[in-house]
């Protein structure tokens with residue numbers, strides 16, 4: 001395999017998912033960090049790589065892969081072990097179910113909470129945050145019950161489902177941990193208090209080999 005480059009923005013959940021997948025598969029890559037504050041993802045140089053001006057983007061020699069799930073599928077194809085999308089039809093279906101549910105019901109409300117809080121605008125957006133928090137609590141309760149009787153979100157093996165959901169949950173926790181979030185009573189943080197099974201699951205992810213390599217640099 002030629003050398004892979006991964007273009008990423010620190011703290012971006014989709015980028016973090018890809019980095020966790022690279023680590024899970026033991027794949028070497030060169031991280032190419034783009035500075036969102038400088039809009040480096042919109043530079044003419046980067047737009048030649050991804051005309052949408054978004055990350056993550058993985059390059060492997062002349063191959064360019066955009067979109068998180070396309071990248072995870074590509075990684076599974078070039079390095080099948082360990083499989084990220086299951087080994088049986090039932091596992092594959094469960095994994096995709098969790099991913100679709102995350103993308104359809106969790107990712108956006110987490111963004112509605114985290115965006116204003118990261119910008120110090122919690123008070124101004126209190127109603128939006130409170131509405132989103134109600135949706136997020138429902139989703140986290142479902143995820144919590146999933147990992148009450150199994151190790152990982154889609155069964156007994158780590159899968160793409162875990163790698164997709166984990167960074168979204170961490171983004172939420174980072175926003176909810178802000179002092180400004182306390183009066184908003186989001187009812188999600190700390191996970192150990194509200195969703196103990198999910199908290200134990202997140203600790204299992206944190207214990208994975210290579211976890212620190214994938215950790216967002218500006219969160220360290």
Ligand SMILES: N[C@@H](CCC(=O)N[C@@H](CS)C(=O)NCC(=O)O)C(=O)O
Pocket residue numbers: 009012013014015041053054055056066067068069
């Ligand atoms: N559907 C895309 C979404 C990628 C995405 O939203 N990337 C964000 C970072 S989280 C980005 O590049 N934002 C910068 C921008 O749009 O200018 C994927 O899953 O890869």
